[in-house]
Amino acid sequence: MPEYRAHFDAVVEFINGGSLRTESFRLDLAGGETSADEVGRLLVQHLGLALVARVLVTSLSVVEEQHRGSRRVDQAQSTGPRRVVDLSHTIRDGLITYPGLPAPVVTPHLTREDSRSHYAPGTQFAMDIVTMIGNTGTYLDSPYHRYEGGTDLAGLALATLVDLRAEVFHVQDATIRGVPAAVFFDRDVRGAAVLVHTGWDRYFATPAYSTGSPFLAADATEYLVEQGARLVGIDSLNVDDTESGGERPAHSGLLAAGIHVVEHLTNLGELPPSGARFTAAPPAFEGFGTFPVRAFALVG
Template sequence: MPLVDLSHDFADGMPGFSLRRDGEVKQFTAAIRPFVTHEASAPFYDGKASFEITEVFFQTSIGTYLDAPRHRWKERRDIAALSLDELVLPGLCVSVAAARPGERIGLSRIDLPADLSGLAVLIRFGWDAHWGKPAYDDYPFIDADVIEALRARGARLLGVDTTNVDTRHDPARPAHSILLGQDILIVENLRHLDRLPASGFRFFAIPIKAVGAAAMTIRAFAETA
């Protein structure tokens, strides 16, 4: 079965998110560097072998990542508590034509089937084309009627190729609040959704089994027919 990589590269100094605190903007990213180098390890093996051990620092909402219910709801399940059958799902990919920066996208712009039972619903805005550019931070997002349709029609996961399923201008974060409240998982910062068929594929959103983590970077990919 052909596999389609849907993840952004995870790299030192990669694009991340920002938070404004006390008038100061804090930019989040990843730091990747050798913890033990080949040169430092070689003497332990009489020069016959050498190894590198890599050290990685990052916040869990970096790159292509998965939100567990705990991300929004303090007492709910963390990443480690998610079962594999929640992370490997039949997929539906829906494209939004000509989405505009900051546009609120409702059901009039997204053609969702009446039955979404058990599906990972991936919404393609085409925003991955702006990854690493200022335009990436001014993204379209889903409206309340789409959120309600996902909940009511039985979706198991929502994925987008933007940095957030919610607008940053609504502090209630309705998509995160409602969907994670119903154990509907969220994946953000996907890419290459244009390489997927509308249906007939399996979506994989696999994090490390991190106890206590509310979100986690993943290797997202799809298996197509």
């Protein structure tokens, strides 16, 4: 189902004096046809403005574009059955997820040919051994990953990993690398899986993936902790700036607060800003802090 957004300039005048000017503003629309008056009303509601005397909208154009979660605009609802969106990268022998970390190696323990001597005629199995660092593919970090004595994978409550309300922030056209706190101000993130769609997953498993990737700014980490987010996920190399000299404020702040971190997500562009349900559950592995997950969302 196509989604539309209005692109426009505007001047908002207030009945008690003063004005507000915007340039190249963008707002979600419920449909592909609208008027300048309707866009003006949506702008006032989206910004929560009071005592407005008049809104003058100019340079209005309507384009087919993914919704970003404008307030007071109903999101497109699916008319079909719920669909499952896979948000995980495929793991394979030799995959490099994070430059400098080893790739998984798959070796046979019991081949199908060898298994024939162990089972009844016509019955055969393959059993393989995987040597793999936990930071492979799409993975989840528990507090143990960052803090000695922190909760390990086995200690995570399933209720904090399964069927979470997802708030998706589509920032793939951002002009800065660090996603700031202000991006999250317009929505309730308490208890939610906050998923940051940067579009960087298009470079996954290529040399371009490792440099210049988007990350969570320090003030965004502080805000999400204060607001009580349950999980934070991103579709880029790291929630932290890996080019900052070793500092990891996002990992440190989020994991200290018991907020799960999921990195190297993909396909977030297929999710609406709100309304999806998110799951990312690792195995209950004692004494381990990071492991791949099959992350997915239910939409509709």
